[in-house]
Amino acid sequence: MAGVTVSNVSRSFGAHKALDDVSIDFADGGFYALLGPSGSGKTTLLRQIAGFDFPDTGRISIGGESVERVPVEKRRIGMVFQNYALFPNMSVADNVAFGLSVRGEAKTVIATEVQRALDLVQLGKLGGRKPHQLSGGQRQRVALARAIVTKPRVLLLDEPLGALDKALRVDMQIELKRIQREIGITTIFVTHDQEEALTMSDRIGILRDGRLVQEGPPEEIYDRPKSEFAATFLGDANIFRGDATGNGIRLADGTAIAAGVGDRLAAGAKASCAVRPERIRIATDAGTTDSNINTLKGQVSKRIFAGNNSTYFVDRAGQTLKVIVQNTGADLLAEGQDVVLRWSPESTVLIAAG
Amino acid sequence: MAEGAAASRGGLGKALPLLAPAYLWLTVAIFLPLSAMVFFSFMTDLPLTGKPWAFTLGNYAAFFSQSLYLTLLLASLRLGLEVTLWCVVIGYPAAYVLAKVLKGRSREAIFLLVILPFWSNGLVRIFSWAMVLREGGILDAALNAVLPFKINIDLMYSYPAVIIGLVHSYVPYMVLTCYLTLQAIDDSLIEAGRSLGASRLQVLKRVIIPLSMPGLVAGAALIFVPVVGSFMEPRILGGRTGTFYGTVIEDQFVAVFNWPLGAALSFILLAVVLVILAVASPVLRRAA
16 A cells, blocks of 8 residues: 655647646545546546656655656556446456456455455455446446455556446446445545545545646645636536625625635635535524625525425526425525625625636 | 348348349359369369260369379468468557557558559569569669678579569558458557556557467468469569479469369469368467
8 A cells, every 4th residue: 555646747639738736645544536528638647657658747645756757557556447348259257357367466365365355355256256237336346356456555546436327326326336445445536526536535636637626635735726617627616706705705896705714815816715515504584684694685596396406596686596405395486585694704605706 | 040040031122133133244254164174173174175085083183193282282282371470560559550550641552552453454463573573683783782791692493483473562552451450449459458557569459469360370371372372473573483283283274284184273272272261260269
């Protein structure tokens, strides 16, 4: 096991900068998600760490050892591919044995280790099958067993659950997390699914256009996004844009919004505020007017009932805000109804424009 | 299985109009002449000449009574084996580069160069080689222009010349069949192998070659069978050394006019080739 350090890595393909000066630390034993839209460079970064491709500039080290020019087969990594990439000409056991066998391990050692790995992914009895006789979830487990049986220093997963259906994906998320805890391996996985990133990882790195936008624990990124992109890509957010006032922003129509979280910005600078939809309370009456509470009037334009909660789209001054209300048995608001929205400054994140 | 059979039986009615022209053509152009040849091979003389004729097994007996035919057959089988091997050695790497290394326009360009021999007349191709290989020919001239000392290769009318001509004619089959299986192999399999610590050579040996075996087998069958019966390349490029089973059969038809013997020798060759393929196929299928 080992930590991975990526320092100032850049990689261009022709005129396209796939990675632009990315630095990120993956501590030993952690579970990391690299999250970003397609084309953000997350897979390119994973391939640099794996050694399929070398950076133009910058350094990559695994367990303190500099590896940026070491080819993949010498890096002692384990990788799980999006399409599983199981060898179709080999049985499940032979697939798992491949890494040990090319290393020249003794047959008895291989048999023991393969069985242990298959047991770990709960496929102990299916060693004799061919990959095409397995379901998608089982193939995924074989791919995982094959990647970890060689005791790699780091486990890399490229959208590992992307090809599975929703229910199976949730099962595999739990399973993957269990296995990762059990063997304590540093794990880096690429995903475009923000929910997957939130539920599984200890830390998340958000990438956009080849740059690392923000990196940190899921709660921190969710509660304190440092950019509009981070706020809207990880979870939902209502964004207000205006001029910084010192303790919030003033919108174009003069409305002040107080922000208790985020950057300290000089008054007058362009700035945004982000508010999560579930932090906003929605009511039909004006209620108590507490000057500390952000208050906006609006009109419900649409309601989506989703069982345990309802989403309201509220129009105000040319902007549509999203509000999520837990289903507590209270009466639902009608479309077209005038409403008052309230939320505290502590739920409002101030973000420098950019 | 049963369901599939039922479905195909239901589809046969609709498929018949589409299949009929092909099968009609095959019947007229292949099956009837071939049947006639089977018939001839059991005759003492051709009925067309007006001479009296009778049924006989003598044509087949001739093969076993003269060791020359067996010797030539073995030489032809060896020729087929050698040409097939050279086609694998030359064609497989070319197919690999086409399928896995080159992309876009350069792939199309190289592909065209591979297919080009197909589009040129076989005889023209062979005589071109004759010009290259003969004493003082293009090969000698080119080598002498580069090398400081006088060299005289003179490959013309030799066994290597026959091999060169045949490999040139048949290597595109190997390239094409291997290309098809190689390009169907997902690149991520190669990456998966390497991520598990396998060198490029180990990945080639354990993953790529086993997965492209069907293409190698198909290419080998497409090359081996016609090469064993070939006569044009051996005759023109081999000269006096170019006497093979195929040239003897050709002689029976065009020179000696002993069609019955020629037909019998042809069917013996067909039988031998079928036996070889039947014996080899389970072995090759297991490898694949």
